[in-house]
Amino acid sequence: xxxxxxxxxxxxxxxxxxxxxxxxxxxxxxxxxxxxxxxxxxxxxxxxxxxxxxxxxxxxxxxxxxxxxxxxxxxxxxxxxxxxxxxxxxxxxxxxxxxxxxxxxxxxxxxxxxxxxxxxxxxxxxxxxxxxxxxxxxxxxxxxxxxxxxxxxxxxxxxxxxxxxxxxxxxxxxxxxxxxxxxxxxxxxxxxxxxxxxxxxxxxxxxxxxxxxxxxxxxxxxxxxxxxxxxxxxxxxxxxxxxxxxxxxxxxxxxxxxxxxxxxxxxxxxxxxxxxxxxxxxxxxxxxxxxxxxxxxxxxxxxxxxxxxxxxxxxxxxxxxxxxxxxxxxxxxxxxxxxxxxxxxxxxxxxxxxxxxxxxxxxxxxxxxxxxxxxxxxxxxxxxxxxxxxxxxxxxxxxxxxxxxxxxxxxxxxxxxxxx
Amino acid sequence: xxxxxxxxxxxxxxxxxxxxxxxxxxxxxxxxxxxxxxxxxxxxxxxxxxxxxxxxxxxxxxxxxxxxxxxxxxxxxxxxxxxxxxxxxxxxxxxxxxxxxxxxxxxxxxxxxxxxxxxxxxxxxxxxxxxxxxxxxxxxxxxxxxxxxxxxxxxxxxxxxxxxxxxxxxxxxxxxxxxxxxxxxxxxxxxxxxxxxxxxxxxxxxxxxxxxxxxxxxxxxxxxxxxxxxxxxxxxxxxxxxxxxxxxxxxxxxxxxxxxxxxxxxxxxxxxxxxxxxxxxxxxxxxxxxxxxxxxxxxxxxxxxxxxxxxxxxxxxxxxxxxxxxxxxxxxxxxxxxxxxxxxxxxxxxxxxxxxxxxxxxxxxxxxxxxxxxxxxxxxxxxxxxxxxxxxxxxxxxxxxxxxxxxxxxxxxxxxxxxx
Ligand SMILES: [Mg+2]
Ligand SMILES: [Mg+2]
Numbered sequence: 001x002x003x004x005x006x007x008x009x010x011x012x013x014x015x016x017x018x019x020x021x022x023x024x025x026x027x028x029x030x031x032x033x034x035x036x037x038x039x040x041x042x043x044x045x046x047x048x049x050x051x052x053x054x055x056x057x058x059x060x061x062x063x064x065x066x067x068x069x070x071x072x073x074x075x076x077x078x079x080x081x082x083x084x085x086x087x088x089x090x091x092x093x094x095x096x097x098x099x100x101x102x103x104x105x106x107x108x109x110x111x112x113x114x115x116x117x118x119x120x121x122x123x124x125x126x127x128x129x130x131x132x133x134x135x136x137x138x139x140x141x142x143x144x145x146x147x148x149x150x151x152x153x154x155x156x157x158x159x160x161x162x163x164x165x166x167x168x169x170x171x172x173x174x175x176x177x178x179x180x181x182x183x184x185x186x187x188x189x190x191x192x193x194x195x196x197x198x199x200x201x202x203x204x205x206x207x208x209x210x211x212x213x214x215x216x217x218x219x220x221x222x223x224x225x226x227x228x229x230x231x232x233x234x235x236x237x238x239x240x241x242x243x244x245x246x247x248x249x250x251x252x253x254x255x256x257x258x259x260x261x262x263x264x265x266x267x268x269x270x271x272x273x274x275x276x277x278x279x280x281x282x283x284x285x286x287x288x289x290x291x292x293x294x295x296x297x298x299x300x301x302x303x304x305x306x307x308x309x310x311x312x313x314x315x316x317x318x319x320x321x322x323x324x325x326x327x328x329x330x331x332x333x334x335x336x337x338x339x340x341x342x343x344x345x346x347x348x349x350x351x352x353x354x355x356x357x358x359x360x361x362x363x364x365x366x367x368x369x370x371x372x373x374x375x376x377x378x379x380x381x382x383x384x385x386x387x388x389x390x391x392x393x394x395x396x397x398x399x400x401x402x403x404x405x406x407x408x409x410x411x412x413x414x415x416x417x418x419x420x
Numbered sequence: 421x422x423x424x425x426x427x428x429x430x431x432x433x434x435x436x437x438x439x440x441x442x443x444x445x446x447x448x449x450x451x452x453x454x455x456x457x458x459x460x461x462x463x464x465x466x467x468x469x470x471x472x473x474x475x476x477x478x479x480x481x482x483x484x485x486x487x488x489x490x491x492x493x494x495x496x497x498x499x500x501x502x503x504x505x506x507x508x509x510x511x512x513x514x515x516x517x518x519x520x521x522x523x524x525x526x527x528x529x530x531x532x533x534x535x536x537x538x539x540x541x542x543x544x545x546x547x548x549x550x551x552x553x554x555x556x557x558x559x560x561x562x563x564x565x566x567x568x569x570x571x572x573x574x575x576x577x578x579x580x581x582x583x584x585x586x587x588x589x590x591x592x593x594x595x596x597x598x599x600x601x602x603x604x605x606x607x608x609x610x611x612x613x614x615x616x617x618x619x620x621x622x623x624x625x626x627x628x629x630x631x632x633x634x635x636x637x638x639x640x641x642x643x644x645x646x647x648x649x650x651x652x653x654x655x656x657x658x659x660x661x662x663x664x665x666x667x668x669x670x671x672x673x674x675x676x677x678x679x680x681x682x683x684x685x686x687x688x689x690x691x692x693x694x695x696x697x698x699x700x701x702x703x704x705x706x707x708x709x710x711x712x713x714x715x716x717x718x719x720x721x722x723x724x725x726x727x728x729x730x731x732x733x734x735x736x737x738x739x740x741x742x743x744x745x746x747x748x749x750x751x752x753x754x755x756x757x758x759x760x761x762x763x764x765x766x767x768x769x770x771x772x773x774x775x776x777x778x779x780x781x782x783x784x785x786x787x788x789x790x791x792x793x794x795x796x797x798x799x800x801x802x803x804x805x806x807x808x809x810x811x812x813x814x815x816x817x818x819x820x821x822x823x824x825x826x827x828x829x830x831x832x833x834x835x836x837x838x839x840x
Contacts, residue, residue, distance in 0.1 A: 162632065164645050169645060170643040170645060225582070239653070239666070242667065246659070246662035358839075365839065408828060418833070
């Protein structure tokens with residue numbers, strides 16, 4: 001969408017909306033040296049998730065990420081690696097408010113050489129460490145800001161808030177129902193929040209934290225408060241990183257693509273496995289022999305599917321797996337996360353006392369270590385297809401292994417051949 | 421320690437201290453049917469972790485768990501299953517304050533037939549959904565309560581707190597530095613908090629949340645505020661369960677016990693594996709042939725080690741593993757969590773083109789499914805010991821697999837034979 005400064009249409013889509021993400025924090029509370037916005041979850045820095053959440057929304061025309069001077073280079077490489085568009089990196093100040101102000105100045109002082117950096121009607125301010133923000137709440141705060149000048153997401157208080165006296169004793173406790181936690185995103189008519197920052201004191205810039213407060217104090221704008229969901233929480237402590245990791249692993253495990261050729265003996269296993277997985281996860285089936293120009297697979301890559309199952313009746317054959325690896329590599333989609341690739345080896349031999357050769361196991365491990373360098377986690381599953389009576393049981397076992405491997409995404413287990 | 425009501429010694433150890441854990445909440449915020457105190461982490465309900473954290477502290481003479489009437493039976497079975505001692509289950513009221521009051525009444529109205537339920541000097545009040553409470557903070561609030569009548573743990577506010585006007589607009593925001601989040605544990609002189617509950621109004625009992633507030637309002641006792649650590653957080657949302665799961669898995673992965681016989685060919689692998697693991701985890705080595713009366717192993721069980729590695733040069737032999745399973749079963753220690761048991765099969769044959777028979781793999785899987793019923797997660801690692809040049813590499817690979825299996829505790833991967 002082109003910015004259309006000044007329009008007041010019915011939805012956020014009709015307004016020029018930009019976003020400023022302060023990402024200058026020092027991460028002290030995590031107890032580690034890495035500021036929390038640069039901590040990685042599934043190998044990807046949190047700030048990239050948050051930028052991604054904003055980018056997905058077509059009516060946000062531009063995203064300013066404000067980082068401290070020492071992290072500008074790091075942020076540049078993140079933007080490049082994850083293919084972020086519509087992002088400008090801005091040098092932060094020594095406090096959160098000074099950083100946000102720097103971000104806003106880019107729009108106010110832009111000489112219009114860059115069309116995208118034209119002053120927006122509404123600006124969203126959102127923390128880089130709140131990666132799970134959804135379009136719904138962004139739309140709500142933007143609409144409310146258009147109508148009322150300022151708006152912010154709120155949540156119920158989890159704990160009672162108390163005032164302490166100077167001597168470290170309880171002075172009084174607040175009645176919990178009357179107060180709310182002020183969260184992000186917030187949104188403002190650009191002219192209001194920029195005016196507030198221009199008017200405010202050095203004390204405000206150095207010790208304040210709340211943009212809503214500045215809009216009220218300097219522009220007499222009482223922000224509209226919008227109830228947000230629990231997803232808006234701020235990654236603050238180490239435990240929040242654990243939680244983010246689990247949520248993201250869960251999100252990555254929503255969909256699997258099954259690739260198979262359609263020989264008759266494979267078809268039944270394919271069908272049953274598909275059915276078994278379908279009850280617990282979205283399954284995309286690609287029933288073709290892989291070829292380099294396969295548009296269907298390319299669509300699936302672009303659709304952010306990070307889990308692939310290759311079913312092959314060529315025992316331990318790495319050829320088809322290699323083809324998929326090549327396609328992933330040649331696809332223009334940046335790999336935001338490690339891809340899980342599970343090679344299911346169908347053993348249809350009648351020989352009941354078969355065995356697995358160590359050389360083959362070693363070969364699979366070696367191959368897995370190679371493709372790991374391409375951010376692909378390769379695992380093998382051996383599927384013995386002999387006894388028709390046990391077929392459903394084996395299918396269920398294979399499905400459980402596939403789901404476990406997808407959920408865990410464990411890099412230490414690559415190259416292992418598991419038995420269904 | 422025997423309760424010594426009325427003593428005012430130098431530390432909590434000299435006071436009679438009891439604890440009341442309100443566990444009557446409905447868990448609405450988790451969005452699930454199970455109240456959060458009964459949600460399981462590694463199969464064990466959160467409330468059992470919290471009771472366990474209290475039980476470990478010798479100077480807490482008794483623990484009252486207050487649950488809603490429909491959960492009394494469930495709580496009884498938890499106490500039995502996890503072998504909790506010094507616990508009395510009390511029927512809760514319809515609100516948090518009414519539940520706490522019910523808990524306190526047990527001490528006040530006790531006719532002294534039960535010595536342990538004698539009125540304590542100090543009572544701790546702690547949430548059942550804050551499982552990571554440490555002795556340090558409990559000791560601090562108890563000491564402060566002895567000195568000042570009331571005390572409570574506090575934390576800095578994560579978000580700014582705002583007051584909303586009736587129309588849903590911002591009224592004002594609080595200056596973050598002047599306020600704190602009131603957390604748990606809290607502690608009180610029993611007579612003060614009991615007096616407060618007796619004096620307070622129905623409105624307080626129905627709509628209040630803060631015990632510190634009651635002590636101030638009805639007994640003019642300004643609580644001493646004690647800065648707590650981030651561990652004190654309350655499991656409130658689903659993401660908090662994810663975080664708790666990661667923390668507990670991390671705690672369970674601190675220690676591994678390696679069991680081996682000391683044949684010469686095994687000794688070198690044992691030594692190198694020990695060294696490789698030691699740099700990342702506490703290793704207890706038991707270099708004996710297992711026997712049923714082995715006191716050393718019994719001590720390790722009691723010491724809450726939940727990870728065992730059996731190194732054997734009998735390829736795929738389940739006998740030694742079976743012995744350990746039997747010992748775990750016969751030990752009187754209740755299994756609080758699933759035990760991870762990794763059977764490392766040393767293959768010292770000179771044959772370079774060896775293979776693994778499918779029958780053996782099937783046998784290991786079947787055995788693993790059997791011991792799973794005993795809450796033991798069994799995994800196999802095949803360790804090929806042929807080429808001296810590659811020995812260190814294989815050792816490192818085995819150590820990485822062992823750590824991954826211990827960290828993940830994945831029940832879907834039991835019975836698999838991984839190759840180091
Ligand atoms: Mg703010
Ligand atoms: Mg309270």
